[in-house]
Amino acid sequence: xxxxxxxxxxxxxxxxxxxxxxxxxxxxxxxxxxxxxxxxxxxxxxxxxxxxxxxxxxxxxxxxxxxxxxxxxxxxxxxxxxxxxxxxxxxxxxxxxxxxxxxxxxxxxxxxxxxxxxxxxxxxxxxxxxxxxxxxxxxxxxxxxxxxxxxxxxxxxxxxxxxxxxxxxxxxxxxxxxxxxxxxxxxxxxxxxxxxxxxxxxxxxxxxxxxxxxxxxxxxxxxxxxxxxxxxxxxxxx
Amino acid sequence: xxxxxxxxxxxxxxxxxxxxxxxxxxxxxxxxxxxxxxxxxxxxxxxxxxxxxxxxxxxxxxxxxxxxxxxxxxxxxxxxxxxxxxxxxxxxxxxxxxxxxxxxxxxxxxxxxxxxxxxxxxxxxxxxxxxxxxxxxxxxxxxxxxxxxxxxxxxxxxxxxxxxxxxxxxxxxxxxxxxxxxxxxxxxxxxxxxxxxxxxxxxxxxxxxxxxxxxxxxxxxxxxxxxxxxxxxxxxxxxxxxxxxxxxxxxxxxxxxxxxxxxxxxxxxxxxxxx
Numbered sequence: 001x002x003x004x005x006x007x008x009x010x011x012x013x014x015x016x017x018x019x020x021x022x023x024x025x026x027x028x029x030x031x032x033x034x035x036x037x038x039x040x041x042x043x044x045x046x047x048x049x050x051x052x053x054x055x056x057x058x059x060x061x062x063x064x065x066x067x068x069x070x071x072x073x074x075x076x077x078x079x080x081x082x083x084x085x086x087x088x089x090x091x092x093x094x095x096x097x098x099x100x101x102x103x104x105x106x107x108x109x110x111x112x113x114x115x116x117x118x119x120x121x122x123x124x125x126x127x128x129x130x131x132x133x134x135x136x137x138x139x140x141x142x143x144x145x146x147x148x149x150x151x152x153x154x155x156x157x158x159x160x161x162x163x164x165x166x167x168x169x170x171x172x173x174x175x176x177x178x179x180x181x182x183x184x185x186x187x188x189x190x191x192x193x194x195x196x197x198x199x200x201x202x203x204x205x206x207x208x209x210x211x212x213x214x215x216x217x218x219x220x221x222x223x224x225x226x227x228x229x230x231x232x233x234x235x236x237x238x
Numbered sequence: 239x240x241x242x243x244x245x246x247x248x249x250x251x252x253x254x255x256x257x258x259x260x261x262x263x264x265x266x267x268x269x270x271x272x273x274x275x276x277x278x279x280x281x282x283x284x285x286x287x288x289x290x291x292x293x294x295x296x297x298x299x300x301x302x303x304x305x306x307x308x309x310x311x312x313x314x315x316x317x318x319x320x321x322x323x324x325x326x327x328x329x330x331x332x333x334x335x336x337x338x339x340x341x342x343x344x345x346x347x348x349x350x351x352x353x354x355x356x357x358x359x360x361x362x363x364x365x366x367x368x369x370x371x372x373x374x375x376x377x378x379x380x381x382x383x384x385x386x387x388x389x390x391x392x393x394x395x396x397x398x399x400x401x402x403x404x405x406x407x408x409x410x411x412x413x414x415x416x417x418x419x420x421x422x423x424x425x426x427x428x429x430x431x432x433x434x435x436x437x438x439x440x441x442x443x444x445x446x447x448x449x450x451x452x453x454x455x456x457x458x459x460x461x462x463x464x465x466x467x468x469x470x471x472x473x474x475x476x477x478x479x480x481x482x483x484x485x486x487x488x489x490x491x492x493x494x495x496x497x498x499x500x501x502x503x504x505x506x507x508x509x510x511x512x513x
Contacts, residue, residue: 067422076413079417081436082435083431083435091421091432099426103426103430145417149421152422
């Protein structure tokens with residue numbers, strides 16, 4: 001389904017990714033692991049089209065990735081706190097709505113609202129549909145963000161450290177939800193994670209990046225020490 | 239009760255960049271110099287103030303006590319309401335244009351660099367022309383009365399509110415906008431569903447602040463023929479009826495305090511939502 005082939009990304013003169021190949025199949029949760037600065041978030045941004053690749057290709061079902069092919073779930077969640085959970089989820093449908101039907105939440109067509117409600121049901125938050133997003137817990141907000149991604153109808157979900165800001169229980173719930181959506185609904189989920197134990201419990205496969213190169217791939221239960229050992233400590237630049 | 243003293247460490251000297259120190263002194267010197275120039279250019283003279291004190295006292299003696307006759311109070315209250323309506327319409331009628339220009343003048347959402355520059359220039363022009371000057375222009379166009387006052391406030395307020403709103407939009411959390419852009423939403427959809435709802439309390443707060451300012455401005459506009467209580471104040475000064483002038487000023491005071499309290503209450507109610 002999602003395939004990143006020979007991806008090279010530069011930030012200025014620095015090459016961050018050195019020809020990375022990653023593929024995620026339908027119904028699969030792939031966790032990308034690596035230390036800070038290993039290039040895993042850059043890989044996700046390249047997959048989402050947010051960072052241009054100097055070389056390589058991103059395809060979905062063997063066609064060049066279109067904007068509606070991928071839905072993003074962010075570390076910082078990025079909901080509009082003043083709007084209801086339902087309105088935030090409806091916003092996932094904006095790309096397929098004409099302007100006159102999407103200028104305010106009151107104009108959203110009924111079918112979009114019902115579809116958004118269905119997405120909230122799938123993440124277990126139907127009972128909080130009319131609550132302000134800002135009043136929900138961190139884990140609940142991330143589930144609303146996942147519902148917004150579902151409302152985009154994208155076959156690929158890209159999650160950038162989706163549980164870094166959450167407590168352990170909420171992190172388990174969110175990862176379990178992503179895995180369930182992949183397995184039950186056939187989505188391809190690529191999640192950048194900092195926690196190998198979470199990847200072990202929820203991912204179908206892992207990819208380990210070190211200094212912009214894939215150094216391990218496959219079974220989530222394999223040792224991942226090679227990703228983190230003998231790294232120079234991070235030094236703050238003035 | 240004993241207190242465990244934390245181990246101490248020597249504080250290293252704060253690094254000072256000689257260039258920063260020199261620049262600081264230059265800025266201080268420039269500030270002092272411009273104040274000296276301003277002092278001279280505005281003919282500030284405490285001696286003149288001391289000599290003229292008696293004239294001010296005579297003026298106040300003629301104004302006190304204010305004329306509190308019911309007819310005058312009624313006339314004053316009616317004119318104050320006109321002033322309030324000028325301030326209200328001057329604020330609300332400027333909202334649509336202010337919003338459009340603010341969206342075009344916000345760097346984070348403006349469709350192109352030249353659009354941003356042109357819009358900023360328009361806003362600067364509208365701000366640079368004082369509302370009194372706009373009032374004089376509109377009085378020549380549509381005659382004396384409250385209507386040119388409303389037009390003048392709208393013209394000036396679009397400049398001020400457009401700029402304030404544009405800067406508020408620029409400071410909005412970019413996260414939700416990034417999320418919607420990545421989901422394929424268009425520029426206007428991003429503004430409507432991410433930026434505007436995120437900063438709505440601040441925008442409303444600024445709107446109320448401008449209403450407060452505009453009510454006071456509409457008072458001044460009355461002095462140049464744009465109706466309302468300012469017109470009555472001007473009339474009583476020209477007829478040397480200073481007791482009536484004081485009455486009008488006291489009624490205005492009540493109006494200004496009421497508007498100030500009202501907008502403060504609304505702003506306070508909005509503040510928790512902004513958090």
